[in-house]
Amino acid sequence: MTLHAxxxxxxxxxxxKRRYFVGFGVSMTLYVVCVFGVSFAxxxxxxxxxxLYALAVLPSLPLVYSLYVMGRYLLEMDEYxxxxxxxxxxxxxxxxxxxxxxxxxLEIFAHVxxxxxxxxxxxxxxxxxLSCIVIRSVK
Amino acid sequence: xxxxxVGEMKNRLRVLRAERAWSQAELAxxxxxxxxxxxxxxxxxxxxxxxxxxxIARLFALPIEQVFEDEENSATRVAE
Numbered sequence: 427m428t429l430h431a432x433x434x435x436x437x438x439x440x441x442x443k444r445r446y447f448v449g450f451g452v453s454m455t456l457y458v459v460c461v462f463g464v465s466f467a468x469x470x471x472x473x474x475x476x477x478l479y480a481l482a483v484l485p486s487l488p489l490v491y492s493l494y495v496m497g498r499y500l501l502e503m504d505e506y507x508x509x510x511x512x513x514x515x516x517x518x519x520x521x522x523x524x525x526x527x528x529x530x531x532l533e534i535f536a537h538v539x540x541x542x543x544x545x546x547x548x549x550x551x552x553x554x555x556l557s558c559i560v561i562r563s564v565k
Numbered sequence: 566x567x568x569x570x571v572g573e574m575k576n577r578l579r580v581l582r583a584e585r586a587w588s589q590a591e592l593a594x595x596x597x598x599x600x601x602x603x604x605x606x607x608x609x610x611x612x613x614x615x616x617x618x619x620x621i622a623r624l625f626a627l628p629i630e631q632v633f634e635d636e637e638n639s640a641t642r643v644a645e
Contacts, residue, residue: 439599506602506611563610 442502449495456488489547509564517561518554522546574612575634578603581625595624 464481467473473481500508500515526546532538582592582603589607593600596617605611606621613621622629 436597438597439593439602504598504602505614505617506605507599509611563605565610 437502439504439507442499445502446495446499449498450492453488453492453495456491457485460485460488486544506564510561513564514557514561515554517557518550521553521557522550525549573609573636575609575636576606577632578621579607581627581632582607596620 464484467481468478496515500511503511526541529538529541533540578592582589587595589603590600593603596603598617602611606613618629618633622632625632
């Protein structure tokens with residue numbers, strides 16, 4: 427798979443956006459299917475060893491694919507949109523890292539409720555959404 | 566927070582677009598960028614890269630300095 431448009435299919439902002447929404451929709455659909463599928467398979471019991479590990483990892487793979495889709499969109503959008511979204515994503519990433527660092531030490535020393543690692547992705551997504559409202563310019 | 570020390574850029578994109586009676590979306594199509602990008606350049610919220618600046622100048626068949634002007638350049642012109 428290539429990240430860039432070929433000569434016969436020039437990448438336009440509209441096409442980049444469509445590819446992003448299709449890719450993101452596919453990844454989220456697969457994610458829901460995997461979460462429910464794996465939960466159902468494991469509830470029946472009797473799964474262990476390498477198969478258990480393989481099933482446990484399965485729901486995370488669509489999320490990893492969605493990260494690829496985001497990266498591809500970042501490369502395919504035009505330069506202003508890229509500058510804007512890079513700022514927004516960096517702000518969201520910084521806020522996510524800050525939250526995880528603070529909460530991690532709260533867990534160790536103050537024994538607050540555990541923040542499960544699978545929640546880091548939705549946390550980042552939410553913060554990215556918020557950064558899109560707050561960061562409206564690159565200057 | 567420190568900003569980059571290079572001065573602000575000015576441009577005549579809105580005027581040039583109006584002369585051709587193009588909408589922002591039409592100009593964006595000619596340049597292969599989004600309408601939001603054209604708007605950001607017009608309201609001087611974004612300075613385009615050199616390749617995009619040259620593309621804009623070529624589209625309007627003008628030298629680049631007749632489309633874009635930096636603060637230092639316009640200050641020198643006023644002093645003259």
